[in-house]
Structure formats: C-alpha cells, structure tokens
Amino acid sequence: MRVLRDITGRRQLRNPFGGASILSDDHVAHLHTQALQFLQSSGIRVLLPEARTRFAGAGASVDHDALLVRLDTALTQELLDLAPAEFTITARNASRSLVVGGDHLALAPVAGPPYVSDRVHGRRPGTMSDFDDFVRLTQRTEVLHTTTPAVEAQDVPMALRHLRTTQSTLTLSDKVPYFYARGRGVVADSLEMIRLANGVSVDEFRTRPYCWTNINTNSPRQLDVPMCMGIIDSAAAGQATIMTPFTLAGAMAPVTLAGALLLQHVEALAAIALAQIVRPGAPVIYGAFTSNVDMKSGAPAFGTPEGFTASVASGQLARHIDVPWRSQATSTSNTEDAQGAAETMVSLTGALLGGANVVLHSAGWQEGGLVASMEKFVLDVEVLDIVAESLRPIPMDDASLAVASIDEVGPGGHFFGTSHTLERFETAFHDPVAFTRQNHGQWTEAGSHDAATRATDVWQRWLREFEAPPIDDAALAAVDEFVQRRVAEGGALPES
Amino acid sequence: MRVLRDITGRRQLRNPFGGASILSDDHVAHLHTQALQFLQSSGIRVLLPEARTRFAGAGASVDHDALLVRLDTALTQELLDLAPAEFTITARNASRSLVVGGDHLALAPVAGPPYVSDRVHGRRPGTMSDFDDFVRLTQRTEVLHTTTPAVEAQDVPMALRHLRTTQSTLTLSDKVPYFYARGRGVVADSLEMIRLANGVSVDEFRTRPYCWTNINTNSPRQLDVPMCMGIIDSAAAGQATIMTPFTLAGAMAPVTLAGALLLQHVEALAAIALAQIVRPGAPVIYGAFTSNVDMKSGAPAFGTPEGFTASVASGQLARHIDVPWRSQATSTSNTEDAQGAAETMVSLTGALLGGANVVLHSAGWQEGGLVASMEKFVLDVEVLDIVAESLRPIPMDDASLAVASIDEVGPGGHFFGTSHTLERFETAFHDPVAFTRQNHGQWTEAGSHDAATRATDVWQRWLREFEAPPIDDAALAAVDEFVQRRVAEGGALPES
Numbered sequence: 005m006r007v008l009r010d011i012t013g014r015r016q017l018r019n020p021f022g023g024a025s026i027l028s029d030d031h032v033a034h035l036h037t038q039a040l041q042f043l044q045s046s047g048i049r050v051l052l053p054e055a056r057t058r059f060a061g062a063g064a065s066v067d068h069d070a071l072l073v074r075l076d077t078a079l080t081q082e083l084l085d086l087a088p089a090e091f092t093i094t095a096r097n098a099s100r101s102l103v104v105g106g107d108h109l110a111l112a113p114v115a116g117p118p119y120v121s122d123r124v125h126g127r128r129p130g131t132m133s134d135f136d137d138f139v140r141l142t143q144r145t146e147v148l149h150t151t152t153p154a155v156e157a158q159d160v161p162m163a164l165r166h167l168r169t170t171q172s173t174l175t176l177s178d179k180v181p182y183f184y185a186r187g188r189g190v191v192a193d194s195l196e197m198i199r200l201a202n203g204v205s206v207d208e209f210r211t212r213p214y215c216w217t218n219i220n221t222n223s224p225r226q227l228d229v230p231m232c233m234g235i236i237d238s239a240a241a242g243q244a245t246i247m248t249p250f251t252l253a254g255a256m257a258p259v260t261l262a263g264a265l266l267l268q269h270v271e272a273l274a275a276i277a278l279a280q281i282v283r284p285g286a287p288v289i290y291g292a293f294t295s296n297v298d299m300k301s302g303a304p305a306f307g308t309p310e311g312f313t314a315s316v317a318s319g320q321l322a323r324h325i326d327v328p329w330r331s332q333a334t335s336t337s338n339t340e341d342a343q344g345a346a347e348t349m350v351s352l353t354g355a356l357l358g359g360a361n362v363v364l365h366s367a368g369w370q371e372g373g374l375v376a377s378m379e380k381f382v383l384d385v386e387v388l389d390i391v392a393e394s395l396r397p398i399p400m401d402d403a404s405l406a407v408a409s410i411d412e413v414g415p416g417g418h419f420f421g422t423s424h425t426l427e428r429f430e431t432a433f434h435d436p437v438a439f440t441r442q443n444h445g446q447w448t449e450a451g452s453h454d455a456a457t458r459a460t461d462v463w464q465r466w467l468r469e470f471e472a473p474p475i476d477d478a479a480l481a482a483v484d485e486f487v488q489r490r491v492a493e494g495g496a497l498p499e500s
Numbered sequence: 501m502r503v504l505r506d507i508t509g510r511r512q513l514r515n516p517f518g519g520a521s522i523l524s525d526d527h528v529a530h531l532h533t534q535a536l537q538f539l540q541s542s543g544i545r546v547l548l549p550e551a552r553t554r555f556a557g558a559g560a561s562v563d564h565d566a567l568l569v570r571l572d573t574a575l576t577q578e579l580l581d582l583a584p585a586e587f588t589i590t591a592r593n594a595s596r597s598l599v600v601g602g603d604h605l606a607l608a609p610v611a612g613p614p615y616v617s618d619r620v621h622g623r624r625p626g627t628m629s630d631f632d633d634f635v636r637l638t639q640r641t642e643v644l645h646t647t648t649p650a651v652e653a654q655d656v657p658m659a660l661r662h663l664r665t666t667q668s669t670l671t672l673s674d675k676v677p678y679f680y681a682r683g684r685g686v687v688a689d690s691l692e693m694i695r696l697a698n699g700v701s702v703d704e705f706r707t708r709p710y711c712w713t714n715i716n717t718n719s720p721r722q723l724d725v726p727m728c729m730g731i732i733d734s735a736a737a738g739q740a741t742i743m744t745p746f747t748l749a750g751a752m753a754p755v756t757l758a759g760a761l762l763l764q765h766v767e768a769l770a771a772i773a774l775a776q777i778v779r780p781g782a783p784v785i786y787g788a789f790t791s792n793v794d795m796k797s798g799a800p801a802f803g804t805p806e807g808f809t810a811s812v813a814s815g816q817l818a819r820h821i822d823v824p825w826r827s828q829a830t831s832t833s834n835t836e837d838a839q840g841a842a843e844t845m846v847s848l849t850g851a852l853l854g855g856a857n858v859v860l861h862s863a864g865w866q867e868g869g870l871v872a873s874m875e876k877f878v879l880d881v882e883v884l885d886i887v888a889e890s891l892r893p894i895p896m897d898d899a900s901l902a903v904a905s906i907d908e909v910g911p912g913g914h915f916f917g918t919s920h921t922l923e924r925f926e927t928a929f930h931d932p933v934a935f936t937r938q939n940h941g942q943w944t945e946a947g948s949h950d951a952a953t954r955a956t957d958v959w960q961r962w963l964r965e966f967e968a969p970p971i972d973d974a975a976l977a978a979v980d981e982f983v984q985r986r987v988a989e990g991g992a993l994p995e996s
Contacts, residue, residue: 021853024517038901049911072911110688127940140503225911255914258927261894263902268904298937299925302916308929315893319861327868338936338943341950342879343935345841350886353849357517361815381836390846393805398757398813400527405534410766415545415568415721417700420798426918427753430794432755434805438841438897439832441801444623444867447834454837 007466014284015099017109018390022359024321025314032324039269040077047226048274052232055278056446062281073274080273081359083280091214091287093150093244096202097473102149104289105328109395109408111388113142114154114368115182115218115378118167119371121376122251123460124492130155136172138368140470141381141463145179147388148367149215150180155376158433164494166190167197167487172199174483178473183243185217185234189496195241201266201475209241213287216244218330218364220293221271223249223256229259230499232278239279239286245331247364248291251407252304253314255297256292261310264294265317289362290329292318304372306334310420319358330362331355336372340379340456344370348384356391382459382466386438390393393434440459505875511595512645513605513888518855519819527776528820531758532952535765541910543570544721544770548728551774569770576769579776585822587783589646589709589740591928593674594967600740600785600857605891607884609638610864610872611648613692617866618874619718619956626651626872632668636966637959638875639673643884646676646712651872653906661717662686663983665668665694670697671977674969679739681713682732684808685992689982692739696978698973703746705737708986709783712740714860716789717767718752719745719752726995741772742826742858744787747799749810751793755911757810760790764810772823785858786825788814799870802830803843808850814864815854826858827851829880836875836952840866842882852887869994877963878955882934889930934958 027450047065050073053275060066062083064075074209075083090105102110120134138154151173160168166184173181174197181201183194199209212328217238219231227235238245240403249271251257257264263314272290280288295311297304305311322329333355337345348369365373366388368381398404409424419425438459440447447453490496514614526823543561546569556562561570586601598606616630617623634650640830648975662680669677670693676911677697695705706852707761713734715727723731727770736773745767747753753760768786775782791807793800818825829851831843845864851859861869862884864877894900905920915921921928934955938946940957955982 019524021520026516026894027896034896038903041904048908063602118828138636160747222912224906224909224913240773254925254928255916258899258902258905258915259924262896262900262903263905266662266901266903267906296929299929301937303937303939305929308556309886312890313894336937337951338940339950340838340872341952342838343840343951345560345838346845346879346883349842349845350890374940383842387842387846390805390808394808394846396809398522398809400523400530402757402760405762406754406756407534407538407762409722409759410538410763411542413720415722416718418749419754423617425750428755429750432750432799433795441797441799441832442834443799444834444870449547452835454835455833455839456837
C-alpha cells in the first residue's frame with residue numbers, strides 16, 4: 005500500500021490514486037524499446053536547422069536534405085536519463101509554487117481555444133477582455149494551480165498578443181504563469197516579463213523554472229520551426245516544457261491504441277532528448293494527449309474509453325522513463341450538459357488514475373477545444389473541488405470514530421442534535437457552489453434551473469468579487485515599462 | 501502489478517482498477533476491531549423475536565426486554581469467516597450468470613424510487629407499466645447485469661405487487677432477478693416464482709443462488725422485522741443477500757466519516773452474522789451506502805467527496821473480511837444535467853476504485869433516489885458503456901503496434917487512408933448512442949439539443965425495438981399459473 009502523506013489545504017494536491025496499470029510491465033518495457041528502435045531506424049523530421057545541428061552535435065545521425073534526425077538507442081536513453089524526475093516551479097507568490105513529479109498533482113484550466121462562450125453574451129471569438137476574465141477566474145479558484153492562455157485574444161495584433169496576455173497573467177494572478185512558444189521573439193519577451201515580475205536577476209532566473217510552456221508535435225513524427233525554437237529557448241532558460249505529441253488515433257496516429265501510444269512515445273522522447281541536449285537536466289514534462297477521432301466524421305473525440313485507457317497507459321510510460329507527466333480533462337460536447345460533464349469526468353479520471361502531475365484543460369474546455377466556456381469552467385471547478393476533497397485522508401482518531409456518540413444516540417435514533425455533530429457540522433462536509441441539494445419542490449419553486457444556468461450566476465459573481473493579488477510596485481512598474489517599450493518597438497511576430 | 505485477465509464481451513466485467521486505498525492497513529484493521537468490540541459491548545437492536553432467538557442459539561448474549569443482541573468478538577469473527585469470498589448467481593439464461601467476488605463487476609440499474617420521470621410524460625408516481633419498461637430497458641442493455649425493482653409499481657395493490665413485479669422480471673428478462681424482502685409471504689412467493697422460472701426442484705434451488713435481495717438496516721444499530729425475516733429466509737434458501745447499512749453521516753450516522761464507517765461496519769457485520777447463523781456459508785454481500793447529508797437541510801447528498809471516500813474505504817473493509825461488496829452510483833440532482841452526470845460519475849468512480857463487485861443504482865437514479873428517470877437511464881448507460889470499454893486491456897501484438905504503418909505514412913502525413921486503418925476503422929472505437937460528436941455547426945442545425953433531450957429519443961427507440969428473451973414454455977406456464985393462483989388467494993402483504 006502507498007503511504008498517504010498529509011495534504012494541507014489546496015495549495016498543492018497529492019494524489020493517492022495514481023499509478024494504476026492497464027499495460028503489463030512487459031508491455032510498457034516493450035513499447036519503450038520499440039520507440040527507441042524506431043528513433044534509431046526511422047527517426048523524426050525536424051524542420052529547424054539549428055535543432056538538427058544540435059542533434060548532430062550530440063551524436064545523432066542527421067540527413068539535412070530529408071530533414072531527418074535518427075538517434076541511436078543508447079544516445080536517446082542517455083539523454084532521457086538526464087531529465088529530472090521532479091522539480092519545483094517557483095511562483096511570485098511563494099505559497100503558490102508547484103512541485104511537479106511524484107504524487108503531486110497540479111490542475112490547470114482550459115488553454116488555447118479561439119472561441120469563448122457564456123450564456124449572457126453567447127459564442128464568439130475570444131478577446132483580451134475574455135482572456136483577462138479567465139485569468140481572474142483562475143486566480144480566485146483555489147483548486148487551480150496555474151494560469152493558462154485560456155482563450156485566444158483575437159482582438160490584439162499577433163505581434164503584441166504575447167505582451168498583453170503575459171502582462172494580464174502576471175498582474176491579475178500570482179500563480180505559476182504560462183508562456184507562448186511561438187518563436188524566438190515571443191519567448192524572449194515573455195520570459196523577460198516573467199523574470200521582471202519575479203524581481204530576480206537574469207542569472208538567477210536561469211537557475212530554476214518560474215513558468216512553463218507546452219509544445220505540440222506535428223504528428224506524425226515532426227517537430228516544426230516554432231516548436232523547436234520553444235524547446236531550445238525554454239530549455240536554455242531553464243524553464244519547464246511540456247512535450248505533447250498530437251497523436252489522435254485514426255488521424256495523426258495509427259487507429260490502434262498500441263500504435264498511437266508508440267508514436268506518442270517516439271515523439272515525446274525526441275522532444276525531451278532535444279531539451280536535454282540544449283541543457284542537461286532541463287525540466288521537462290512528458291505530455292500525453294492521445295485520444296481518438298470519430299471514424300465517421302474524422303473529428304477528434306474526447307472523454308472516450310480510448311482516451312481514458314491511453315491516459316492510464318501514458319502514466320505508465322512516463323513513470324518508466326521517470327519524468328513527470330501531463331494529461332488533460334476534455335470533452336466533445338457542444339454545450340454544458342450531461343455529455344460534457346461525463347466526458348470531462350471520464351478524461352479526468354484517466355488522468356488521476358494514471359497519476360498525472362499536471363492536468364491541463366481541466367476547467368472550461370468545450371467543443372473539443374474550440375471553445376472556452378464560462379459555465380463549463382464553473383461546473384468543472386465544482387468537480388475539481390470534489391476531487392480535491394476526495395484525495396484527502398480520512399481522520400481516524402478516537403474523536404472521529406465517535407464510539408461514545410454512537411452509544412449515546414442508541415438504536416433507531418439520529419445524530420442531528422448530538423454534541424459530536426454540533427461541534428463539527430459547519431465544516432464537516434464539502435459545500436457545493438453550482439450544484440444544488442434542493443429537493444424537487446424547492447428546486448421547482450426556484451425556477452427549475454439546470455446546473456449550467458446556475459453556473460452563469462456563479463461566474464458573474466466570481467468576476468464581480470474579484471480582487472487582484474498584491475504585486476511588488478517595482479516589479480509591476482518594470483513589467484509595465486517593458487510592455488510599453490516593446491509595444492512601441494512593434495512587439496514580436498510569431499514564427500512558422 | 502495485477503495480472504489482467506481476458507474480458508470477453510460484456511457478459512461479465514472484470515475491473516483492473518479496484519483495490520485502491522484511502523485508509524492505511526492499520527486503520528482498516530482498527531476499524532474492524534472497534535466494530536467487533538462495539539458489537540460485544542453495546543450490541544445491536546433486533547426487532548424480530550425469531551432473529552434474537554437464533555442469535556442466542558449461536559451463543560450471543562440477548563436482552564429480550566431491550567431487544568438487544570451482543571456478540572462477543574470471537575463469535576462474530578467465526579461467523580464472518582463462514583461467508584464465501586466469491587459465489588455465482590445462476591441466471592435462467594446460463595450466459596448471464598454472474599460471478600460475485602474478486603475483481604468481477606456487475607452493474608445494476610436504479611432500484612426503489614417511488615416516482616418515475618421522463619420528458620414525454622413528466623414526473624409521476626411509478627406504475628406497473630413503468631416497472632415493465634425499466635425491465636425492458638435493462639434487458640436490452642448489455643452492460644447491465646441484473647434487473648432491479650427500478651420503480652415502485654404504485655398502481656398494484658401491496659399484497660399483489662411482488663407477484664406482478666417478479667413476473668415482469670422473469671418474463672421480460674433472462675438476467676439475474678431481484679426479489680423484495682418485505683416479509684415471509686412476499687419472499688416465499690418470489691422465491692417460488694424464480695424457482696419455477698428456472699425449472700429446478702425445491703432441493704436444487706436451495707443448493708445455489710438464483711437471485712438476490714437487498715436488506716437496509718434501520719441505522720443506527722437496528723434490524724427491523726421484515727429485514728430480519730429477509731435475512732433469515734434468503735439465507736435459509738441459499739439465495740444472495742446484500743446487507744446495506746443506511747448510514748448517512750450527520751443523520752443516521754456520526755458526522756465524521758470514521759464514525760459513519762464504523763457504524764456501517766458494525767451493522768453489516770451483525771447482519772452477515774445472522775445469515776451465517778441461519779446457514780453457514782450463506783452467500784452474502786457487504787453493502788456500503790455511506791454518504792453524507794447536507795447539513796443545511798438534512799437532505800441526503802450523493803456524488804459527494806465524502807461518499808467517494810467512503811466507497812474506497814468500504815472496499816478496504818469488505819476485502820478485510822473477504823466478502824464481496826456492493827456500492828452504488830447516485831446523484832442528488834433534480835434533472836438530467838451536468839450536476840447529475842458529474843455526481844453519478846464521482847460516485848461510480850468511488851465504487852470502481854474501491855473494487856465494488858456490484859454497483860447498484862448505476863443507471864437512472866435521480867433526486868437522491870426519489871425518481872427513476874428514463875433519460876438519466878440512457879445517459880448513465882452511455883457512461884457505463886464507456887467504463888466497460890475502459891476496463892479492456894490494450895492489444896499489444898505487432899499488428900497493433902503498427903510500426904510498418906507509422907513508417908509508411910511518414911512525417912507530417914495522416915493515417916486516414918492506410919490499409920492498417922481501413923482494415924480496422926469500423927470497429928476501432930466505441931460509438932456513442934446519446935452523446936454526439938457533431939461539430940457546433942452540425943449540432944446547431946440539428947436543433948441544439950442537449951444530451952438529455954437526445955436521450956428521450958433513445959429510450960423510446962429502445963422500448964419500440966424491444967423483444968422479450970425466449971423462455972421455456974413449461975416454465976412460463978408454471979410462473980403464470982402460480983401468479984393466478986396467488987392473486988386469487990389474495991397474495992401476501994408486506995410485514996412491518
């Protein structure tokens with residue numbers, strides 16, 4: 005049995021239920037060996053010349069014409085062994101720093117959708133104002149551990165977008181921030197802003213991670229230009245990088261789960277290897293996004309049994325190479341209904357059983373990632389709060405066992421009025437926010453609103469009540485000044 | 501790591517994820533010891549004189565005036581040790597027989613609500629026609645393993661109700677049937693009908709279980725008259741009995757989970773002990789229903805973190821005494837919304853992680869058990885199908901690893917048209933029934949229906965397409981004849 009450690013508050017969760025198995029140990033070892041052999045015999049396409057040169061410098065076999073990089077098995081394994089099993093991402097509010105690895109669990113909201121939706125303003129392209137709102141909602145939600153680019157701020161010019169969004173992240177939140185890996189200039193600006201917000205020197209910033217980014221491969225078997233730049237620049241700066249192959253079975257990956265997992269592993273290993281070449285010991289996170297597409301329409305499908313199983317197996321693969329790993333909680337549904345809730349929960353359960361250290365997209369993801377939904381955010385947070393409470397050990401002291409109270413009440417009685425109950429009832433149980441325990445009569449009288457309708461009231465109240473966290477005046481001034489200067493200079497365009 | 505065995509079809513599931521721990525082994529042992537000591541020092545109230553006499557005959561200390569039974573710790577443990585760790589319930593269709601115990605998992609729909617609800621006819625008292633419909637829906641749903649009294653047939657007089665419902669169960673389904681434990685006559689009639697449907701002799705019927713019932717204690721610490729009769733008559737007939745303490749923390753049990761679990765264990769042990777006194781080796785199932793009440797309203801709350809944690813701990817307690825156990829998937833929501841889906845899923849996950857052998861109420865339970873909902877049934881079945889698929893091992897043969905296919909597609913390509921995909925795509929992935937993978941445009945064009953609305957179409961279609969399973973003519977005639985005779989005789993009233 006695993007020993008349970010104390011969980012104190014929600015600042016960092018520990019998951020006693022991780023480490024489940026769906027593959028035998030032999031199959032895990034076989035998948036890993038097959039991936040190493042594939043990298044040696046067939047390799048991966050790498051679009052950025054600098055990345056190929058770095059691979060070559062480390063001893064890889066590079067075909068610059070075909071853009072192909074092949075790593076022999078010993079080299080890949082040697083590079084993997086350099087990646088740390090656990091590390092800490094330092095937040096500007098030290099109590100929000102995150103340990104990544106082991107049985108530590110960090111929950112992150114939706115990241116990346118172009119659209120936003122709520123039941124007041126409808127479904128629409130995301131704006132900077134929406135981005136700000138999601139940062140506010142994330143900041144006030146104790147069970148979420150890091151901010152994300154929850155929605156694309158489409159009203160901000162591309163060259164300035166990373167400046168505005170990083171500024172939002174750093175001033176409306178004191179949680180661990182994310183940065184976009186969209187090319188050299190974007191990364192450099194973002195890291196500099198995060199450094200300024202933390203008030204540390206350039207040298208000190210490089211000694212430990214203060215932020216993280218996510219890299220998606222172009223599955224199958226390709227690392228594109230901005231992704232290579234992101235891996236190189238994040239590793240060089242000592243910041244945390246999630247390497248997430250985009251292996252949707254049946255489309256960008258084989259239709260079989262074994263094949264999709266093999267391809268995921270091949271691509272993740274190559275990306276991790278590059279980071280370790282750039283900086284031995286660079287903090288990396290094994291990303292696993294494997295799910296399937298709907299074979300009738302070709303559309304991605306989330307919250308599927310295949311996605312669940314792939315998550316549990318991915319946890320086994322990440323543990324096999326002893327690197328922290330990231331999963332997600334996602335759904336395909338077009339609205340905040342029973343389908344959306346169930347799919348997200350299936351997906352979340354796969355992540356938790358697999359022992360994921362970071363669960364991305366765990367609040368607000370809708371329509372397969374096309375939409376960040378305010379109501380879904382609230383409903384998902386309700387579930388995450390339930391999950392966080394469910395990870396707590398059960399107090400088993402004599403007072404909790406309540407033998408005297410059971411004796412006192414006697415057969416056929418009730419515990420409502422006992423001193424044992426009265427001393428504890430106010431904090432005994434988790435109280436829901438958007439879920440209701442009204443009976444049918446009360447609920448009907450209150451308008452028969454479903455959970456999604458009630459969630460609209462909740463996010464509006466949360467935004468109304470929001471207070472930005474304190475930030476050091478000098479740090480704030482430095483960030484603002486940097487943004488003004490870089491805006492005046494025209495910012496930095498993403499690369500492709 | 502646990503060895504995964506083959507899962508063939510859905511006829512019986514095996515759960516590789518059971519056996520999780522939230523309590524330390526020491527705490528489990530301590531809870532068990534405390535429960536044994538409590539039964540010795542304080543005991544349990546037993547309302548049926550025959551049951552007290554049977555306890556006394558086995559060596560328990562009985563106070564007939566106070567109706568109290570105390571068992572010394574050695575006696576209780578001795579009786580517990582007689583209960584089998586695993587047994588098979590034989591269905592009249594042999595391929596639907598159920599193994600109960602180990603990593604075997606059986607899923608059962610909602611049982612017991614007085615009301616029924618669907619979006620065509622609204623919310624209303626249950627009738628015999630509704631009961632029949634739930635038997636039909638259960639029969640046609642491969643992922644459900646046993647029928648239940650899904651809704652109370654309030655239009656049938658009490659004295660005849662068990663005759664009509666058992667007849668429905670036995671003729672519209674060939675799955676393992678349930679019988680009501682509502683007193684001597686009700687049990688005798690029901691068992692006789694089940695015997696006739698199976699076409700076995702009275703002696704043969706008593707050699708193995710063909711059906712099951714559920715006993716709820718009157719928590720705290722009381723076994724009432726019909727429950728005692730049910731335990732005694734079911735055990736004497738060799739049929740399976742689920743012993744389920746009704747320990748809602750804060751009301752019928754201490755407000756602390758440790759106390760509620762202790763009380764649950766005390767009551768379950770007493771009920772199991774009685775069955776073993778009646779018939780050593782009687783097939784019993786440890787029932788665990790511990791959840792909490794809402795401390796503002798006193799109303800039961802389901803799908804809570806407390807319910808989840810209690811389920812995982814209950815699995816540990818059941819394994820400690822080496823008896824199969826029953827959990828449930830339940831919710832408090834008043835409608836088929838995101839709350840209902842999430843709560844049921846939280847509850848179901850607790851049951852699955854705890855390794856429950858029977859998950860009752862797993863399809864159609866709504867309003868904390870007041871309502872059996874047709875739409876919720878469909879939505880829950882969708883989730884159960886996903887769960888069933890999620891329990892399957894991942895094939896890891898060479899063809900599934902698809903190395904050649906990954907090589908063939910090459911970097912940046914796609915797998916849609918490969919022979920590897922084309923050979924497999926039709927059966928590669930789970931297809932949903934009420935969940936949709938339409939994109940937002942298609943979904944809007946189709947009317948923007950949420951999952952609950954789509955579920956209405958599904959249960960209507962399922963009922964339309966229903967075909968009753970074959971039944972032996974002689975068995976059918978015997979059941980019908982028995983019912984006619986007993987109806988003419990006036991049936992049997994429940995006892996209280």
